[in-house]
Amino acid sequence: MSFSITRIVEFHETDMAGMVHFANFFKYFEAAESEYFRALGWSIFDADANLRWPRVSVSCDFKRPVRFGDQVRVDLMVRSVDCRSLELEFILYREANNESSVAATGRCVNVCAYYDAASRRVRARSIPDELLAALQCDIGASQAATEAAK
């Protein structure tokens, strides 16, 4: 089982080619990531716990255009996690007339980090045990979901 969000494409997300500007797909993926962390009881940016997740790498492959007013669904899968970094995979579907077609797939690798006030730098840290366990738990489930989608 994967984690999903659904949203309607907004006007300001389009460009003059009449479709969603490609950079906005990363905002959709990030929204899914935020909701996923929230569902786990955490946050992708937590000032109190001094926990954040700077990105190391991201990518996206585009299959079909998505347009103003379209309903899209983003599935999020945990690909891998170790004590410091997390790899997520995303599949964005355009949903219409009871059919879903894959519009884009994406990936991101984030590291767990904290803000060190003394040096004014963001530094890597270990993922909190409880969160690590929850993320690991979702790997197997995600793999099954990805296989099923193929």
Add this chain to the structure above:
Amino acid sequence: MSFSITRIVEFHETDMAGMVHFANFFKYFEAAESEYFRALGWSIFDADANLRWPRVSVSCDFKRPVRFGDQVRVDLMVRSVDCRSLELEFILYREANNESSVAATGRCVNVCAYYDAASRRVRARSIPDELLAALQCDIGASQAATEAAK
């Protein structure tokens, strides 16, 4: 005399109507504001001096569309300033074939503020004397520029 910046409209700033999305005009105005503060030797967001300028109100009137690749010029004028707040006016010109036509006019009112770490709130403060003097200095000049543009 007013302060100006020039820029070329970027693809991601357009929407499916084929023109710059209206919310992006405020980004152009903000860019002019940033450059203006920089030219005065200050910054619109200064972590070291703990000085920032939250907005109280903004507005924009649209006269002509601006499109991908267009050269635009933003003129910034200081309308008024008192010990705590600053009102700026903007005129955005589309420049083509040695002609400039007004595409939009805007305004913003900002207050001078600092971040109070104890309460975790942003609070109003007085504009530093030196900066206040520089801003007041530009009011007269701006009024002359606005009159000339009419």
Add this chain to the structure above:
Amino acid sequence: MSFSITRIVEFHETDMAGMVHFANFFKYFEAAESEYFRALGWSIFDADANLRWPRVSVSCDFKRPVRFGDQVRVDLMVRSVDCRSLELEFILYREANNESSVAATGRCVNVCAYYDAASRRVRARSIPDELLAALQCDIGASQAATEAAK
């Protein structure tokens, strides 16, 4: 009665001041507008009907910061409408702990327009009768809602 949408503030909508960047408030207002038109059975950008709504003027007053993860509600009210132009008013509430506080109020004036392929220009047109009637119908209701909010 006014028309409302609710949404959660996304990470990419914030800026380094730790709150939603002011220009993004206009995207929230636009999202409300899109949903409102959809609820009426129309669209703010309809290629088939060749109907669009370029903006003539917009404004926003900011009362309170809105932050990542906050739930916000946007109320939309029809202020006035004539055969060619439409004025909308927006109130953005931050909702937390069973309380709503006004974070911003906004307005926009749009004109009804079509794309004239021959001249490659967007030109003003009359609002379709059926849509005009629906919009007029909502004026009275909106006024009552605005009064109640005061």
Add this chain to the structure above:
Amino acid sequence: MSFSITRIVEFHETDMAGMVHFANFFKYFEAAESEYFRALGWSIFDADANLRWPRVSVSCDFKRPVRFGDQVRVDLMVRSVDCRSLELEFILYREANNESSVAATGRCVNVCAYYDAASRRVRARSIPDELLAALQCDIGASQAATEAAK
């Protein structure tokens, strides 16, 4: 030799982590691409020639944060081109105190396409000969530049 653009990071491009939001790196890359096409005498979106370049895939690796007011330089290199698709590589440098450090590297693959009014779809087409020749010309130069940067 590679093609370069330079710009100053704007306030609205930052997020609450105090640095440029990762999705905006793609806007910097796109700006370099637009300028590169312009320098070749073409456009990444040309309504008259009915020529556009939808993206097939994009990626970015992040090395260092980039902040408000930083000067950044984007180098663009042509990695490969065939009759229908184009692969570009980008290196984004943060420039400060006469030093440049790599902040991010990116890639994109675009296909050459046109808008088919009859079917209302964007379809692949061959890259115009003259443009293809110019792009091929820049491959060798780009490879030399990439080697030198290593």
